[in-house]
Amino acid sequence: GENVEQHPSTLSVQEGDSAVIKCTYSDSASNYFPWYKQELGKRPQLIIDIRSNVGEKKDQRIAVTLNKTAKHFSLHITETQPEDSAVYFCAASKGNAGNMLTFGGGTRLMVKP
């Protein structure tokens, strides 16, 4: 089955700096890659996703890149703010499996003011 590795497990940045979280996946058939943000004590929420027919997607300060050949994808947050502090999860799934997501282990991002 699919295996998703996520690094780093914790990341501390100064407010205004950029943050990058990286994930690798094992199943070359995976074609959907979402990122979820989970604030302390709250439910995970989708912040951005990318499908295998594109290499990059942006939404304001957040961007995701995908390298299908190397089987890795990354989340980039620019101009970080204290409210970006949370746990971020990457995930992967195959198109024919709908939302059968395999999640990475999570990254705790701390943005210091």
Next chain:
Amino acid sequence: DGGITQSPKYLFRKEGQNVTLSCEQNLNHDAMYWYRQDPGQGLRLIYYSQIVNDFQKGDIAEGYSVSREKKESFPLTVTSAQKNPTAFYLCASSPGTGYTGELFFGEGSRLTVL
């Protein structure tokens, strides 16, 4: 408001007892999921259901059971056979088979075995 409701939010259990976690959704979604969240291990799939009266085991189904008698309800029972049940449990839903997109999560239930 449309969404997913999990209850209870906190639950304490003695060893050897079964407990049932409730998950209800009013989003008219066909698919529902149960995940377990442990520190540093992300979310792991316990069971999922693509349609009423049908469900499948996920990656860590041992010691758990589910039912799907109604579209809007997908309760999870943590049985005494589950060796390490203390964890945070998340229920989720999505429109259904063939849909690939956002999973809608509940607020979670934290189970502690005393």
